Amino acid sequence: MKLFIGLGNPGKQYEDTRHNVGFMAIDELSKRLNIPLDRSKFNGIFGIGHVSGEKIILLKPLTYMNLSGECIRPLMDYYEIEDKDIAVIYDDLDLPAGKVRLRMKGSAGGHNGIKSMITHLNTQEFNRVRIGIDRPAGGMSVSNYVLGSFGKEEQPSIKDAIAISADACESFITEPFLQVMNKYN
Numbered sequence: 215m216k217l218f219i220g221l222g223n224p225g226k227q228y229e230d231t232r233h234n235v236g237f238m239a240i241d242e243l244s245k246r247l248n249i250p251l252d253r254s255k256f257n258g259i260f261g262i263g264h265v266s267g268e269k270i271i272l273l274k275p276l277t278y279m280n281l282s283g284e285c286i287r288p289l290m291d292y293y294e295i296e297d298k299d300i301a302v303i304y305d306d307l308d309l310p311a312g313k314v315r316l317r318m319k320g321s322a323g324g325h326n327g328i329k330s331m332i333t334h335l336n337t338q339e340f341n342r343v344r345i346g347i348d349r350p351a352g353g354m355s356v357s358n359y360v361l362g363s364f365g366k367e368e369q370p371s372i373k374d375a376i377a378i379s380a381d382a383c384e385s386f387i388t389e390p391f392l393q394v395m396n397k398y399n
Contacts, residue, residue, distance in 0.1 A: 309346025
């Protein structure tokens with residue numbers, strides 16, 4: 215069983231913001247894998263399907279970014295999912311906009327959604343798909359930046375990054391994450 219988690223904030227006002235690229239990637243996977251997000255439990259919306267003989271769960275926590283772990287841990291416990299079988303997709307200020315990087319472990323790097331996951335999973339060792347959103351320019355606050363929409367010039371690279379992230383997640387269904395990481399990094 216594999217669990218793919220997209221981090222973001224619920225609500226129409228956050229739909230196309232930089233902080234919601236994780237949700238965007240889960241929506242892309244939902245379309246590709248034909249797994250509708252039609253269940254609501256554990257403070258999240260999710261869908262369950264089967265791909266290549268593997269049970270797949272796609273999850274979007276509805277707890278807001280800073281409390282993501284409060285949704286993820288109970289779902290993992292309920293479905294008996296091991297840390298090694300998850301991949302979390304989220305925005306990263308330290309990567310150029312549209313750049314995708316995969317990691318198998320690491321610190322939160324200042325990302326509050328990842329901090330919450332580390333706290334609730336009690337480990338830093340879980341698979342990550344990071345989508346670069348770059349840092350704000352011109353003195354804009356980080357919170358205003360991540361809750362803002364992508365500029366017209368960023369949109370093509372972000373669309374590509376979401377597609378690459380979904381490709382990597384699809385590969386993880388049948389390949390070890392280390393192999394997927396080596397292929398996509």
